[in-house]
Amino acid sequence: MSIEGLLSGYRRFRRTRFLAAHKLFRDLEARGQSPQIMFIACCDSRVDPATIFDTSPGEVFVLRNVANLVPPNSPIARHQATGAALEFAVLHLNVSHIVVMGHAHCGGAAALLEGYHNQIPNAEFIGTWMNIAMTARDRMMRLPLPPQERLLHMEYQIVRLSLENLLTYPWIGERVEDGRIALHGMHFGIADGHLSMFDPVTGQFQTVLTDGTAVDV
Numbered sequence: 001m002s003i004e005g006l007l008s009g010y011r012r013f014r015r016t017r018f019l020a021a022h023k024l025f026r027d028l029e030a031r032g033q034s035p036q037i038m039f040i041a042c043c044d045s046r047v048d049p050a051t052i053f054d055t056s057p058g059e060v061f062v063l064r065n066v067a068n069l070v071p072p073n074s075p076i077a078r079h080q081a082t083g084a085a086l087e088f089a090v091l092h093l094n095v096s097h098i099v100v101m102g103h104a105h106c107g108g109a110a111a112l113l114e115g116y117h118n119q120i121p122n123a124e125f126i127g128t129w130m131n132i133a134m135t136a137r138d139r140m141m142r143l144p145l146p147p148q149e150r151l152l153h154m155e156y157q158i159v160r161l162s163l164e165n166l167l168t169y170p171w172i173g174e175r176v177e178d179g180r181i182a183l184h185g186m187h188f189g190i191a192d193g194h195l196s197m198f199d200p201v202t203g204q205f206q207t208v209l210t211d212g213t214a215v216d217v
């Protein structure tokens, strides 16, 4: 897509969706936002939560980073975008849910799996960032999996690790403990459109059933 394509998309949006929802946008500006759900998703251009979950403006507070990673709480971390977004969502917006969503064919997960996340020429940041998920890789490698299933399970393990790391922030941990916040893990299949959800009881991801009218692909 070119910048011209982007701007014609903007004009189309102004003519259609913005026009249809202009009262909503006006109210959102006047009242401010009060989303109940925070999403942590991958930067990947194929997995926009607002598209997948068909949400309206103001409904989801979305943080996207490489491989939907939550770094563990650390007093030495500076300029921490993920921590800042979490603080704002939890301490200011008082969200009730935090969803970590992984996805199929995640480039970050694949790089970590193959070990080339530290070898991208001239890259200064991505290796250190993906090293956050080394524990997830170690856990996946201990599973008796055929090679073709490793990437999917790497993606699952990253979601599990991010959910664990959320609890290292004390103001999240205490809200999970007393029920003010619920944590959720998800995984989106891209090509087949399948969504699966982490079940904390079984520790596995379960397919979210559609209403039966969905096209099976």
Ligand SMILES: [Zn+2]
Residues within 6 Å of the ligand: 042, 043, 044, 066, 067, 068, 103, 105, 106, 107, 108, 109
């Ligand atoms: Zn990704």
